[in-house]
Amino acid sequence: MAQVTRPKIISVTGVMAIIFILLAFPMLFTPSIKRMGDFVPMILGIIITLQFVSVIGIWHMKQWGVQLFIVMFCIRVITFMFLELYEFRFYFNIFYSVLFIIFFLFHYKKMDKNL
Amino acid sequence: MVITLLKESLVFAWHALVSNKLRTFLSLLGITIGIFAIITVFTVVDSLERNIRGSVQSLGDNVVFVMKWPWTFGPDYPWWKYMNRPVPAYKELAEVQRKSKSAEAIGFRIASRKTLKQQNNTIENATVSGWSYGYGKVKAFDIAEGRYFTESEADAGYNVAILGANIAEGLFPNNQYPIGKMVKVAGKNCKVIGLFKKEGESLLGNTMDNQAVIPYNFARLMMDVKSENNDPFIAVKAKAGVTNAQLKDELTGIMRSIRGLKPLADDDFALNETNLLSKNFDGLFDIVGIAGAIIGGFSILVGGFGIANIMFVSVRERTNLIGIQKSLGAKNYFILSQFLFEAVFLSLIGGIIGLLLIYLLTLVAGNVVDMEISLTRSNIILGLTISVLIGIISGFIPAYSASQLDPVEAIRST
Numbered sequence: 001m002a003q004v005t006r007p008k009i010i011s012v013t014g015v016m017a018i019i020f021i022l023l024a025f026p027m028l029f030t031p032s033i034k035r036m037g038d039f040v041p042m043i044l045g046i047i048i049t050l051q052f053v054s055v056i057g058i059w060h061m062k063q064w065g066v067q068l069f070i071v072m073f074c075i076r077v078i079t080f081m082f083l084e085l086y087e088f089r090f091y092f093n094i095f096y097s098v099l100f101i102i103f104f105l106f107h108y109k110k111m112d113k114n115l
Numbered sequence: 116m117v118i119t120l121l122k123e124s125l126v127f128a129w130h131a132l133v134s135n136k137l138r139t140f141l142s143l144l145g146i147t148i149g150i151f152a153i154i155t156v157f158t159v160v161d162s163l164e165r166n167i168r169g170s171v172q173s174l175g176d177n178v179v180f181v182m183k184w185p186w187t188f189g190p191d192y193p194w195w196k197y198m199n200r201p202v203p204a205y206k207e208l209a210e211v212q213r214k215s216k217s218a219e220a221i222g223f224r225i226a227s228r229k230t231l232k233q234q235n236n237t238i239e240n241a242t243v244s245g246w247s248y249g250y251g252k253v254k255a256f257d258i259a260e261g262r263y264f265t266e267s268e269a270d271a272g273y274n275v276a277i278l279g280a281n282i283a284e285g286l287f288p289n290n291q292y293p294i295g296k297m298v299k300v301a302g303k304n305c306k307v308i309g310l311f312k313k314e315g316e317s318l319l320g321n322t323m324d325n326q327a328v329i330p331y332n333f334a335r336l337m338m339d340v341k342s343e344n345n346d347p348f349i350a351v352k353a354k355a356g357v358t359n360a361q362l363k364d365e366l367t368g369i370m371r372s373i374r375g376l377k378p379l380a381d382d383d384f385a386l387n388e389t390n391l392l393s394k395n396f397d398g399l400f401d402i403v404g405i406a407g408a409i410i411g412g413f414s415i416l417v418g419g420f421g422i423a424n425i426m427f428v429s430v431r432e433r434t435n436l437i438g439i440q441k442s443l444g445a446k447n448y449f450i451l452s453q454f455l456f457e458a459v460f461l462s463l464i465g466g467i468i469g470l471l472l473i474y475l476l477t478l479v480a481g482n483v484v485d486m487e488i489s490l491t492r493s494n495i496i497l498g499l500t501i502s503v504l505i506g507i508i509s510g511f512i513p514a515y516s517a518s519q520l521d522p523v524e525a526i527r528s529t
Contacts, residue, residue: 022508028497028500029153029157029404029407029408029412029497030404030408031160031404031405032401034404034493034497038496041496041497041500042497042500045500045504046504048504049507052508056511060519115451
């Protein structure tokens with residue numbers, strides 16, 4: 001199995017994505033999210049965790065990482081819309097995620113298809 | 116297939132945890148402390164919130180209070196203007212009653228500290244409230260024994276009283292039956308006709324347990340009805356389907372006409388509602404909750420690093436075992452799930468221990484503090500969710516690196 005060298009732009013976006021995702025984690029504890037329902041923090045937590053997992057996949061230059069990142073981005077946007085969380089973080093998340101997806105797709109073909 | 120994989124991964128993870136008991140204990144301690152810190156704060160905040168909300172609701176959430184002073188005010192609060200306002204008067208109650216179309220019930224209340232006496236038993240500085248008959252329809256309360264006073268008793272100012280549980284215990288010790296007996300309220304004889312059901316402590320201090328209620332027309336014989344120290348107010352309960360805003364609009368018009376205020380003159384009364392109190396408390400609890408989340412978040416972060424560290428050590432220790440497993444046909448996802456399960460297991464056990472500690476703490480606290488403190492379902496779900504997610508986040512990188520090992524190089528490693 002040939003090791004694919006990670007481009008610098010993927011390294012930079014990967015680190016930024018991990019920071020942004022982990023910064024979103026404390027959101028689960030906020031009283032406003034807790035008040036939305038017993039299972040809302042759980043759903044948002046699963047989305048954030050899977051986004052984290054997807055970035056680890058991208059870091060290792062795996063195609064599944066990009067696929068998972070795109071799927072989780074869509075789910076996150078739909079969930080936020082469903083919960084009516086139209087805050088700064090919602091728009092910021094769309095902004096950086098779309099930007100990262102463009103970078104990731106640009107290098108998608110170079111990535112490994114295996115797990 | 117998936118179930119077999121899960122079962123095998125669980126067995127592997129379990130053996131790894133059991134074979135290194137001290138390491139397992141130390142690494143799950145971080146998560147235990149983290150979950151304990153964060154969920155304890157949420158449990159206490161939720162319990163306080165529930166208690167205060169219950170106290171506020173007992174005042175009535177569809178009730179508007181006509182008072183001299185507003186309950187909330189901003190930075191530009193012109194208190195010097197409010198000083199000269201008159202206090203609500205009993206005669207205004209009849210006018211409001213006559214003019215209001217949105218009110219279901221209207222009542223007047225005044226309260227003061229008085230001495231209660233029954234033979235040799237005395238309670239000093241007890242809260243004695245004078246209620247109009249209608250206030251009994253506005254305020255939520257339960258009568259345990261006896262009855263509420265009748266409309267004619269209230270209008271005629273009969274010397275009758277309904278006692279709170281603590282007042283009754285103080286005046287009639289040793290389980291004496293107080294109904295029908297006489298007590299002295301500020302030196303005046305008064306017949307006990309009812310007992311309020313025990314409510315327990317209230318954080319707002321508005322429990323009926325420490326109050327004696329008498330008709331307003333009897334209370335005015337012993338209280339200065341024009342003194343704002345006696346906190347007189349008119350309480351108006353909205354009819355079904357009438358919002359508080361609609362009721363406030365109507366009351367503003369009625370009170371302005373009663374007081375003969377000119378069109379450009381400011382209101383000389385305040386219309387307060389309980390949701391103003393709730394909103395203030397919401398803000399306070401949000402701040403406490405966020406502070407707790409930050410403190411607990413850092414504890415969990417440390418716990419997560421601890422688990423990640425232990426998992427890296429675990430992968431390093433078992434590198435040649437991974438090599439053997441892979442050379443015998445184990446797939447990458449099997450190795451990945453094995454280590455991931457181990458991390459999630461560790462974290463989940465830590466979280467469960469943390470939740471158990473909180474549960475024990477709530478049992479102890481429930482006996483010490485006269486307030487219901489309980490671990491709610493939402494906090495249990497949150498605690499378990501955080502534990503599992505921290506396990507995945509901190510265990511994924513070591514597990515994934517283990518799954519990517521080359522079998523030949525892994526077997527060679529010592």
